[in-house]
Amino acid sequence: MTRIHIAADHGGYEIGRALQARALAAGHDVIWHGPDALDPGDDYPAFAVRVGKAVVDDQDAALDAFGVLVVEDPAFAVVAANKVTGARALPAVSPNVAIAGRKGVDANVLVLGGDALEQIAWQTLIAFVTTKLDHAVDPARRVLQIQEYESAGTIEGWAVQLEPEQVAVQHD
Numbered sequence: 001m002t003r004i005h006i007a008a009d010h011g012g013y014e015i016g017r018a019l020q021a022r023a024l025a026a027g028h029d030v031i032w033h034g035p036d037a038l039d040p041g042d043d044y045p046a047f048a049v050r051v052g053k054a055v056v057d058d059q060d061a062a063l064d065a066f067g068v069l070v071v072e073d074p075a076f077a078v079v080a081a082n083k084v085t086g087a088r089a090l091p092a093v094s095p096n097v098a099i100a101g102r103k104g105v106d107a108n109v110l111v112l113g114g115d116a117l118e119q120i121a122w123q124t125l126i127a128f129v130t131t132k133l134d135h136a137v138d139p140a141r142r143v144l145q146i147q148e149y150e151s152a153g154t155i156e157g158w159a160v161q162l163e164p165e166q167v168a169v170q171h172d
């Protein structure tokens with residue numbers, strides 16, 4: 001069962017709640033990170049950081065977890081979520097964009113726009129949580145380089161070299 005941490009600010013509240021309901025109905029372990037009700041004055045950074053941190057904590061504990069944020073302009077919340085060490089948030093307007101983000105950079109937080117059609121947003125979410133990082137040296141090495149900078153503060157050290165046998169075994 002995939003755990004989905006989800007939140008929305010006032011720019012995406014309705015779609016956020018709709019996606020929460022659909023994910024629950026589909027059998028996922030869904031955790032809503034707020035707000036409790038539509039608040040036209042709320043601010044996205046707290047939701048973005050909460051969701052990013054919850055996902056990273058779960059992934060560090062080897063849980064299958066993803067984050068979903070729904071806001072008016074996804075780019076802003078992407079910036080906030082990516083301040084969490086270990087978060088790799090990206091905006092996606094379609095399943096294909098979500099799939100590319102999962103395959104290319106092992107993205108773990110999906111940021112959707114509140115003006116998205118519910119059905120497209122749902123298909124994008126499902127594509128995101130069911131696609132894996134490409135089992136290839138290049139994307140794996142690049143994710144390791146990002147992680148190297150996050151943890152060591154350098155971008156040219158231990159993670160630059162990666163041989164094919166060092167890529168983690170893919171589990172389907």
Ligand SMILES: O=C(CO)[C@H](O)[C@H](O)COP(=O)(O)O
Binds near residue numbers: 072076
């Ligand atoms: O897009 C957003 C975050 O990424 C917010 O939903 C947006 O900034 C809200 O702005 P406003 O209060 O002006 O409606």
